[in-house]
Amino acid sequence: MDLYEHQGKELLKEYGLETLPGKVATTPKEARDAAEEIGGTVAVKAQVLTGGRGKAGGIKVVDNPEDAEKAAEQILGMDIKGHTVGRVYIEGGAEIETEMYLSVMVDRERKQSLLLFSTEGGVDIEEVAETKPEAIVRLYVDPLVGLQPFQIREVTFASGLSGDAAKGFGKTLQNLYKAFEGADASLVEINPLVVTKGGEVLTLDSKVTVDNSSLYRHKDIADLHDAAAADPQEQRAQEAGLQYVKLDGDVGILGNGAGLVMSTLDVVAQAGGEPANFCDVGGGADAEQISTALDIVTSNENVRSVFFNIFGGITRGDEVAKGLLAAIERTNIEHPIVVRLDGTNAEEGRRILSENTPANVHTEEMMLDAARSAVKLAKKGGN
Amino acid sequence: MAILVDDNTKLLVQGITGREGAFHTGRMIESGTNVVAGVTPGKGGQTADGGVPIFNTVDEAVKETGANASVIFVPPPFAADAIFESLGSDLGTVCCITEGVPVHDMMRVANYMRLKDATLIGPNCPGVLSPGKANVSIMPQSIFTPGNVGVVSRSGTLTYQVVNELTQMGIGQTSAVGIGGDPIIGTDFIEILSLFEADPDTECAVMIGEIGGNAEQRAAEYIQSEMTIPVVAYIAGFTAPEGKTMGHAGAIVSGGDTTADAKSNALRKAGIRAAENPSEVASLVADALGK
Numbered sequence: 238m239d240l241y242e243h244q245g246k247e248l249l250k251e252y253g254l255e256t257l258p259g260k261v262a263t264t265p266k267e268a269r270d271a272a273e274e275i276g277g278t279v280a281v282k283a284q285v286l287t288g289g290r291g292k293a294g295g296i297k298v299v300d301n302p303e304d305a306e307k308a309a310e311q312i313l314g315m316d317i318k319g320h321t322v323g324r325v326y327i328e329g330g331a332e333i334e335t336e337m338y339l340s341v342m343v344d345r346e347r348k349q350s351l352l353l354f355s356t357e358g359g360v361d362i363e364e365v366a367e368t369k370p371e372a373i374v375r376l377y378v379d380p381l382v383g384l385q386p387f388q389i390r391e392v393t394f395a396s397g398l399s400g401d402a403a404k405g406f407g408k409t410l411q412n413l414y415k416a417f418e419g420a421d422a423s424l425v426e427i428n429p430l431v432v433t434k435g436g437e438v439l440t441l442d443s444k445v446t447v448d449n450s451s452l453y454r455h456k457d458i459a460d461l462h463d464a465a466a467a468d469p470q471e472q473r474a475q476e477a478g479l480q481y482v483k484l485d486g487d488v489g490i491l492g493n494g495a496g497l498v499m500s501t502l503d504v505v506a507q508a509g510g511e512p513a514n515f516c517d518v519g520g521g522a523d524a525e526q527i528s529t530a531l532d533i534v535t536s537n538e539n540v541r542s543v544f545f546n547i548f549g550g551i552t553r554g555d556e557v558a559k560g561l562l563a564a565i566e567r568t569n570i571e572h573p574i575v576v577r578l579d580g581t582n583a584e585e586g587r588r589i590l591s592e593n594t595p596a597n598v599h600t601e602e603m604m605l606d607a608a609r610s611a612v613k614l615a616k617k618g619g620n
Numbered sequence: 621m622a623i624l625v626d627d628n629t630k631l632l633v634q635g636i637t638g639r640e641g642a643f644h645t646g647r648m649i650e651s652g653t654n655v656v657a658g659v660t661p662g663k664g665g666q667t668a669d670g671g672v673p674i675f676n677t678v679d680e681a682v683k684e685t686g687a688n689a690s691v692i693f694v695p696p697p698f699a700a701d702a703i704f705e706s707l708g709s710d711l712g713t714v715c716c717i718t719e720g721v722p723v724h725d726m727m728r729v730a731n732y733m734r735l736k737d738a739t740l741i742g743p744n745c746p747g748v749l750s751p752g753k754a755n756v757s758i759m760p761q762s763i764f765t766p767g768n769v770g771v772v773s774r775s776g777t778l779t780y781q782v783v784n785e786l787t788q789m790g791i792g793q794t795s796a797v798g799i800g801g802d803p804i805i806g807t808d809f810i811e812i813l814s815l816f817e818a819d820p821d822t823e824c825a826v827m828i829g830e831i832g833g834n835a836e837q838r839a840a841e842y843i844q845s846e847m848t849i850p851v852v853a854y855i856a857g858f859t860a861p862e863g864k865t866m867g868h869a870g871a872i873v874s875g876g877d878t879t880a881d882a883k884s885n886a887l888r889k890a891g892i893r894a895a896e897n898p899s900e901v902a903s904l905v906a907d908a909l910g911k
Contacts, residue, residue: 343723345803345833348730380727421724451722480867495867496775499856504897506859517867550760550780581760
């Protein structure tokens, strides 16, 4: 789960990191009031769960509350890479001396936390990694012992800071790691981390991703989910406990098992079609679960045909066939549905389907044939 | 021969009285696995279906029954604890089926594993099955047949798909290992591939990968430099968009080398047969075996 900048900052503040005063606003009027309260020069920043908002015009620096209101008017409702801006963050200004980069993330290969630091802040770290790799310090933290003082010293020396700024920087590192671990984050990125003329070390932007599997023990973080900003189909699927990702094509896809569904999208693309979604209905043959999934997939208005790809494992093919028939009856969908059923008792399952199916259901034995058929039906339906 | 589990496996089931644990214990016994004990804290002294004695702790179960492998079905909040408990009793092979174990829990487990002489498979995996010998998994035994192909995969249903097609072509398997779809897992492709390489009966290995991380690229290097048996690979997720989790917690494109294209290209560059779709895997295997 990704957090908005302001949510990430709230979280980091709880762990002792320093930020500038700021307030969230959802209307221009609120933005004006917030700017008034904070006083002086403020930044009006779009809150979106994607990068590149600065380039898209989603950040404006203004000198007075009137201009903050005008800026908020422009930014709210703006589309940034498919995300509609529903809230802005009004943040006070600071006299910045230097901008740096700091992050901690889960490193899958080492199975440890990876801390990245660079004196080149405010720019894309991937770019720095390419053009100036020597400017990046990377060190691994063993979760069994945590971030050690020598590691903090190593990064602090690399920062070139001294005096109070160095002390503040060391504290920031320590607190950042605590936040990363405490919040079960898979990524905490501060870019830029700034040092002010007065020697304060401040978090100017934050990107926090919290591990979905840990949300059961972080109710406060789970509650931050912005249902209004989510895609309606993805939101419904999430509430129903289904794995669903919306895509741009017209062939709706359902299957059992994440790997098989991913593979199903691929074969549809190889057959010349475009998948409309990813949807994993899980291992069982529960009619209600299948009908909910079918309903969500077909509620995407781009969908012209549906490809249901099932491999009967422990749940036998005949049970799946019965569950599917019950589900189709419930949903009354008219889209052409191609069902490919293979695995345990698949023949019996296909027989049940062919003897009882409504006219819009086609059965296939092979995955590739089924993909071709679903793509053809989508194209026909589109004409 | 088989890898990880075989005729000598004496299996302990952690979470044997839960819905999943009870159901799959029955299936594992049906497919001939020697299930010697179950553990559910507070239910020690009782007997599970199939006459399996239940113990309160793993330690007790191992002392009483000589169990040498464990399979874990406990809910996610308790999974790391269950793994630590089994490692504490020096069980050699531990399969954690549980899906949804927090990543930070798994980082602690994985780093503790470095101090132990044990193999952890999973979490979020279907387990390990050696046809005709032992089934320490939630995989359907009926689609397998004994033979000489080793299968290692990040995905359950894709394993079934590929194994089923192999079996239908008359190509059997030594063992199938689902290593799991999470970002942090106990055992990666390379460790399993090295077991297949060392197994005299495995004549060909199948590796099924997917988007996310770069384990497939590391495996490609290993295969090229260390392996003598042929390897057939398949990667899923060519159409996955960036930044979206595709079902498995670890299946997410987060940069250039985590895409299916990057992985397939790395495999081909290393001279490994990489299939375009799961159905092509079986014919590439047949080809590699000279059938």
